[in-house]
Amino acid sequence: MRLRRFIDIALDSILKNKMRSMLTMLGIIIGVGAVMMMVAVGQGAKSQIRQSINGLGTNLIVVTPGASREGGVSRGAGTFNRLTVQDAEAIKRESLLLSGVSPVILAPTQAVGGQGNWRTMVRGVSTDYATIRDWNVSEGRLFDAEDLRGMRKVAVIGATVAKDLFPNQDPVGQNLRLRDVPFKIIGVLQSKGQTGMGNDQDDVILAPYTTVQTRLAGHQFIGQIVASSADPADIPAAEQEIRGIMRERHKLAPYEPDDFTVRDQTDIMQAAEGTTDVMTLLLAAIASISLLVGGIGIMNIMLVSVTERTREIGVRMAIGARGSDVLSQFLIESIVLSVIGGAFGVAVGFGGAEVIARLTGWSTAIAPAMVGLAMGFSATVGIFFGYYPARKAAQLNPIEALRYE
Amino acid sequence: MSEPDLVIDAKELTKVYGTGGSEVHALRGIDLEVRRGEMMAIMGASGSGKSTLMNILGCLDQPTDGVYVLNGARVDGLDRDQLADIRNREIGFVFQGFNLLARTTALDNVELPLLYDRSGRKLDSKALARDALERVGLGDRMDHQPSELSGGQQQRVAIARALVTNPTLILADEPTGNLDTHTSVEVLALFQELNAQGVTVLLVTHEPDIAAYAPRIMELRDGLVVRDHATVARQDAVLDPGGGEPVEPVESLKATS
Numbered sequence: 175m176r177l178r179r180f181i182d183i184a185l186d187s188i189l190k191n192k193m194r195s196m197l198t199m200l201g202i203i204i205g206v207g208a209v210m211m212m213v214a215v216g217q218g219a220k221s222q223i224r225q226s227i228n229g230l231g232t233n234l235i236v237v238t239p240g241a242s243r244e245g246g247v248s249r250g251a252g253t254f255n256r257l258t259v260q261d262a263e264a265i266k267r268e269s270l271l272l273s274g275v276s277p278v279i280l281a282p283t284q285a286v287g288g289q290g291n292w293r294t295m296v297r298g299v300s301t302d303y304a305t306i307r308d309w310n311v312s313e314g315r316l317f318d319a320e321d322l323r324g325m326r327k328v329a330v331i332g333a334t335v336a337k338d339l340f341p342n343q344d345p346v347g348q349n350l351r352l353r354d355v356p357f358k359i360i361g362v363l364q365s366k367g368q369t370g371m372g373n374d375q376d377d378v379i380l381a382p383y384t385t386v387q388t389r390l391a392g393h394q395f396i397g398q399i400v401a402s403s404a405d406p407a408d409i410p411a412a413e414q415e416i417r418g419i420m421r422e423r424h425k426l427a428p429y430e431p432d433d434f435t436v437r438d439q440t441d442i443m444q445a446a447e448g449t450t451d452v453m454t455l456l457l458a459a460i461a462s463i464s465l466l467v468g469g470i471g472i473m474n475i476m477l478v479s480v481t482e483r484t485r486e487i488g489v490r491m492a493i494g495a496r497g498s499d500v501l502s503q504f505l506i507e508s509i510v511l512s513v514i515g516g517a518f519g520v521a522v523g524f525g526g527a528e529v530i531a532r533l534t535g536w537s538t539a540i541a542p543a544m545v546g547l548a549m550g551f552s553a554t555v556g557i558f559f560g561y562y563p564a565r566k567a568a569q570l571n572p573i574e575a576l577r578y579e
Numbered sequence: 580m581s582e583p584d585l586v587i588d589a590k591e592l593t594k595v596y597g598t599g600g601s602e603v604h605a606l607r608g609i610d611l612e613v614r615r616g617e618m619m620a621i622m623g624a625s626g627s628g629k630s631t632l633m634n635i636l637g638c639l640d641q642p643t644d645g646v647y648v649l650n651g652a653r654v655d656g657l658d659r660d661q662l663a664d665i666r667n668r669e670i671g672f673v674f675q676g677f678n679l680l681a682r683t684t685a686l687d688n689v690e691l692p693l694l695y696d697r698s699g700r701k702l703d704s705k706a707l708a709r710d711a712l713e714r715v716g717l718g719d720r721m722d723h724q725p726s727e728l729s730g731g732q733q734q735r736v737a738i739a740r741a742l743v744t745n746p747t748l749i750l751a752d753e754p755t756g757n758l759d760t761h762t763s764v765e766v767l768a769l770f771q772e773l774n775a776q777g778v779t780v781l782l783v784t785h786e787p788d789i790a791a792y793a794p795r796i797m798e799l800r801d802g803l804v805v806r807d808h809a810t811v812a813r814q815d816a817v818l819d820p821g822g823g824e825p826v827e828p829v830e831s832l833k834a835t836s
Contacts, residue, residue: 179694190682489678492639493740494667494695496660573639576674 177506184507187479188514195511198475201468202515202555203522206548208461210523210540215530216454218538223446226367226375227439233406234306234439235272235413237261237399237420256433259387261423262300262399268419271412273404274302277383280397281390285379287350287359288339294332296352296379298386298396306402314346314361321360322382327389329357333365333376350379355389357381409438465551468515469559476508476563487567488575501568508560509553516552520545585648586748586779587613587636592645594631594802605631606642607802613748613781618774618812620782620790623799630752632799633783637670637750638662650747667695671741671749675756677733679725679740685712686721689739696744711739715769731762738769748779755789767792768816792816 188195239257262277269275279298284291303309304316317328329350336345350357366375387394403412413436420434480487487500527538594606605628613619623629634640635647638654639662647655650669657665666672671692679688686708693704712721715735725733734754741749751770755763771792774780782793790796794812798805 186682485678486680489674489680490691490695491663492637492666492672492674492678493692494663494744496663496695496697498660499663499695573634576639576678 180503180506181510183503184510187507188511194475198471198511199515199518201471202512202552203519205465205468206516206519206552207522207526208464209458210520210544210548211526211530212457212461213454213544214523214527214538214540216450216457217541218536220447220450221537221539223450224443227443227446233402233409235401235409236437237416238435240435256424257396257399258394259383259396261420264423265399265401265416265419269415271403271408271415272401274306275399275401276300276303276306277396278398278400279383279386279391281386283352283390285350285352288348289341292335292338294335294377294379296381296386296390298381298383300383306400310364311361312364316361317382322384325384325388326382327355327357327385328360330361330363330380331359332363332378334374335377335379336362353390413438465555469555472508472512472556473559473563476504476560480504480563480567484570484575484578487570488572488578491572492576497568501564504564504567505557505560509556512552512556513549516549520548584615585612586615586650587611588648590646592635592642592647594635595643605802609804613779615779616777617795618780618793619795619797620784620793621797621799622784622787622790624785627799628802629783629799633750633752637672638666664697667692668744669747671744671746673737673741673749673751673754675753677737679733679736682724684722684724685717685736688736689743692740692744707743711743714742715739730758731765734758734766735769748781750781752783764816771816
């Protein structure tokens, strides 16, 4: 009853000074709106990254050289690359849980053919690679075991490479020179678009790893081994299996740490999301400065309001309002002001996020919890910045307040 | 400790403002007894200490020294919150400047003190406010805002606000100060009427012609009581809430107001 009455009084006072209330709320509106937008963009980036990591393939497990950083000091982490094609072949041979294993030999190469020159990344992979990455050809075919065994000079090119080297023509069947070695193009990969980090995934040439190893890389060490388990639930067990095979192959004593790292998509996702979380936090922190400024605006107006209504406060006290009653009245007014501002701010945030989404093509997302959080935060701003003026009102001497002109 | 029919029993009330060399003795020892159902006027020029006395009697201020028993309970030495509760329960204020909340209906204005009631009793505050407004003859003006009411009507709303809690006494501080003669007489008539119904009324004024409507007048000068006497109160004020025939103002009132 009492609370309802105070809220009525607060709304009444806000409505009596529409222009002033609106300007006061503007600070909160901009503040909350900005924070909401920044978080929405951050969330959008996060889901974008999640999507592109999922796009890497299903149930992906990646083995890279170098010891894991987890669990104490790592010896020679990443300093010495001991990952070989033979490791990949051994995993493929011995593993029970993996549905596909492929080494990945990276060779940055100048590709010459068709319309000219294109600097790109040649990936020497096995036939499992397309399955692991969930990637198929849009034209032609992928290379097969025969191509692999025969170290054939065949290549499957990404959509970007196809577009740049062979505009308006069918690349399949054409020749391509990689480091002066002629390769025959047998297929064009489906377009995968950009990663969350903005890398063009289609700027790639796939070739049998046997060919790449002998013709382009010239050494047996490889950048990574990718694998996938048949069942997502098997991922942890599959990782253990890989670790066992690798340790055995590398003849590691039980006290020696791994000289390789096994990660799955969850790890990769966590790492990537960690980065966006930090970015989001940073952006939100900057945006919340405007919320602070908005709060100061509320304090300013509340101080004016208390001065203006000194006589009213005196009357209320004379007829029996306690200091705490007056305090509540003004505190509620400031909270109502900031919460209404917060509600408008949420609307602005939604609108702004939508605009950003349209302009950038990112998917922005505002979680429902975010709305609650924003409202709670505005209320907190109202309490924090409304307390001082409200206390000032509550501590007025009723006699002086009644005499105030 | 005090006789039950005493509403106010104050002894040796003093009030000193300031400290050291700049002390001002606003009250120098005032004794005052007011019986239940009494109507009295406290009169004095400005600087006589009547405002200070009113503030203390109204529990807005505390005496520097002395004992103040209100409705059988000592109130000197209470803290701010306790005083607020006592003001809410025991005292109805009527001010010179009406002091109604602007842009708030008469009914809501009158209801206001009940919203600060902390006794915990169940009150139908709207019904009580309506009753109070009817008692002062404004039953047909409940939804009017102060700006839509005349000065006299506003003061009657203020009196209704003072009445609504059924207080021990009504303290009226220059209640006719902002009103013309005709309306002043009406308001005084209303006080007399309420007093006849048993309400204890304390009129604080500097005008002898206003004080003359009370059967007992206490005069203050320089913080001391110079005279406290019973008189025959003027009975020429006519309560005319209908606002029909204007009341003929008395000659002497014309001159002073």
